[in-house]
Amino acid sequence: MTDAAADLVERISAFIRETVIPYEGDARIGKHGPSDDLRIELQAKARAAGLLSPHVGREFGGHGLNHRQIAQAFRAAGYSLLGPVALNIMAPDEGNMAMLEKVASEAQKERFLRPLASGAVRSAFLMTEPDGGAGSDPSMMQTTAVQDGNHWVINGRKTFITGADGAGFGIIMARTETGATMFLADMGGDDIRIDRVLDTIDRTMPGGHAMMTLENVRVPADQILGEIGQGFKYAQVRLAPARLTHCMRWWGAAKRAHDTAVEYATHRMAFGKPLIDHEGVGFMLADNEIDLKQAELMIDWCAGVLDVHGHGAGTEESSFAKVAVSEALFRIADRCVQVLGGLGVTDDTPVHQIFRDIRAFRIYDGPSEVHRWSIAKRIKKRALAGA
Template sequence: MNLMDVQRDPALAELRRRVRDFVAQHAIPLETRAHVHDPRALDTALAQLRPIARSLGLYLPQLPREHGGLGLGWVERSVVLEEAGRSYLGPGALNCAAPDQPNMISLLRQGSAGQRRAYLGPLAAGEIRSCFAMTEPAPGAGSDPSMLATRAERRPGGWVINGRKWFITGAVGASFAIVLATTDAGPTQFIVETSNPGFRLLRAIPAIDPYAIGGHGDIELADCFVTDEAVLGEAGEGFAYAQQRLEPARLSHCMRLLGRARRALELAQDYVNERRSFGERLADLQQVQAMVADCHMDLHASRLMTLDCAARMDAGLPVKTESAMAKVFVSEALYRVADRSAQLMGALGMSEDAPVSLILRELRPFRIYDGASELHRATLGRRFLSSRQGDIR
């Protein structure tokens, strides 16, 4: 499916409308400032919304039908995730929010039959949550995963893991973590239940983004024993699996956060159409009109880059370069949209009386999460400069 198909497909247009109606009628009315930095309150709200989404046939757009999902391709998914993303509750209500969404895909690809039964089934049903534990405090792995310090040592019947992980999104209230640790075979992913006595959530790290499902955890693994059945996929393939996970995860962030930036601009446009100053509407000022135009151009370009990458993924093409370019451009463009929207609304845009300031805070970390813009630019630059091909397309 290409861009023209997205615009012409009546079934997809109907699905878009249904998701938008769900968000407008059920998710947005449930939004409250009480959810800010309160993962437990957020979980309660999502538990209210998920049965409604399921009854409306909107649940699990990313999973195949045999696993209870809608079986949507990436281009189709982009439409659903953008509409769901208009509310911070939308993606979680449809159970297509990070980190559970990419964790489900990892379990689907690398999980054994037993792991799928134990973890993928309950995760897809919304009965539990999960997290992905890769980032470490210095001198451990951050933007450079080769600095991985958490280690798993072989023991009879299993492994003992020792290390520290932090800024682990989803950790508060998670039932299990997919933990990346180095082994003699190389980096390896392990499924570690948070009830394991060797797994300890030290704290929830206060961060700029207000609505991260499960917050951002600081985790200690101390003589954490897991059985051989805890290895996800093959030992030594952890980095390859992480890369397979991160490329679609970045693209999904682009899709969801497009909706958040759109919402900010809609609110700003409503404001400038109503607000009068010095005898005229703000919307009649050319400077305001230029800011609105710039926002729409950023949104349009972001959507096109996202759809192009999604179409390549549907076609089974590699997207290492395209996903990195999309992640950098979209994260920065959407932040510009939210920043201009807040500026257009003046003092109201700085307050929590309107959602725009909170949307701005949600969008800022996207330039860091899943790889900082500077790292992607450096990697892309080296890749382009080492190629003799003038036009990479």
């Protein structure tokens, strides 16, 4: 950590506690996430504090952080479920910004990345499809893109598209004759329709998660992201770091839940002594500390791999982190609900919503079972190669 990066993390931590946490009871947080009105208000405060989009390059208003510095900044921001929204580092926008910086042309960066990094618009990443289409197995993609002169025409259906409701543009994954390709498309017209926004257990991402229909979406050829047929390669460029940044943000939320449980257990009396002095409670909090530290070390190790080897690396390491960290953080949140007892299932503390959001994290960006299957395939491949 440089002195500048360490100072940034301290300023983020103070901003979350002093400015963001007081908004947690705001009525503009609905079942589909914070409203855009609330997002804009929070991001204006982050912009004034010099904290908006800290992960992007300085030319786009950020701090040009490496992955290990991002890890500390995002963990600090995650201490409030609203923190990543306020700092403009929430999924899917954060992952889209990172990919646009690496893959987009200079013209595309000006058209799409700059307003996204400034908070002027939100974005979506349209890859997952309903039953029969792409999900954990992206090779099942049914959405098609057919060239028509200087345009491409896209048709298909998408589901679980985070942030689609209210997004200014989307990155659409579609199947072409030469393979999966990514397209940058403006949203809000009749050709990209939101069929419905799903009601889910989480509520931290603006716009919620939508089911969508793409009908004759015409995209100019100069809005192809990267090269035709390289969509799956770019998806890994996006997803490997994005899995890790999810771990970073949710680590901060789990730390908040743990701190809340510790405060309660230290002062709540039962059978003549504080709850924390009862082994059944004290041991749960001790296990939380162990899980937090192990998750932190896993995140920093994987971030180090990305820093050393570049954005094309870290696929296997990010799978390790996604499984280990998501499951450790869920154990922490679950224990915190248990320590708080009846209070833990109410909105009187942030713990019950943290529990709900972290439970969903075990599915986001590939469920644990798919990552374990992928890791097992690599184990077999290495074993056979060495036989």
